[in-house]
Amino acid sequence: MTDTRDPELPGVLLRTERDALIPLLRDAPESAFALRTACPGWTVRHVLAHCGAALNRLAENRLEQGVFTPESNDRDIAERADWPIGRVVDELERGMTEAGPMIAAAGGVLDRLALGEWVHAGDVREAFGVEGAYAGPGLGYALGLLTDAAERRETPLLIARLDGQKGELTFGVEREGRPAARYAGDGATLIRLYAGRPLVGTRYELEGVRENELIVFA
Incomplete structure (x- = not known):
């Protein structure tokens, strides 16, 4: 850690x-x-x-x-x-x-x-039916906690490029012989991915990892 x-x-x-x-x-x-x-x-x-x-x-x-x-x-x-x-x-x-x-x-x-x-x-x-259900003022704090949660659950290393934000965020841990996965999309959808929530109606790009490998909640 x-x-x-x-x-x-x-x-x-x-x-x-x-x-x-x-x-x-x-x-x-x-x-x-x-x-x-x-x-x-x-x-x-x-x-x-x-x-x-x-x-x-x-x-x-x-x-x-x-x-x-x-x-x-x-x-x-x-x-x-x-x-x-x-x-x-x-x-x-x-x-x-x-x-x-x-x-x-x-x-x-x-x-x-x-x-x-x-x-x-x-x-x-x-x-x-509230728009932006998994966004709002707490999203940045939630992403901060997600960084730690993904590392503790040892999910595959993922580099995220979030819409409207400079730089990249890193989640999970590196695995020998496996390159980092890549995500491009909004922060709320990234939260949905890691929380195992329905993704209907969302848009994102995910390469190098399956959605079910990212879930941090048992």
Whole structure:
């Protein structure tokens, strides 16, 4: 691992996303929370319940064995099934505000969770039909965390040239005998690739690697 981690970046990303997402949720009609998302089997309400539970578990340092598994996620969602939407959103807002210091103190092993919560915010916006669902003010911070996540998951080395940006970004690790892959397109689509989200309607160029080799979330 390269020693380039910014321990404050996960908290900055979460707070930035809080300021963008929470007003959208407060203004949404209750029927919108029953919309299906890109996460199989999950509605908007399910995604928000999962995110709120996970972030508050971090903030409160309740990281018992078996957390963040599919079974644990399902239990968290079930426990919140009869909560009013306002309470679900309140818990999420609190978690996005308070989880940063715990993630920072973990030395990098929890950084990917902050990135995952940001991706879930994109899932919600996409379900709502918001343009640029995986973009917005947090995109630059998310790409910063993606650099570390791809290295930790040891995805193939990829050189990305993003629309409208000078220079290139590097993700993943070099593999003997395999040249670096190349990506050209926008940052939001790159996030979709690494998060395993649907790519319908996007435009990008990808050479030297298959899409499923890039996914950083199990």
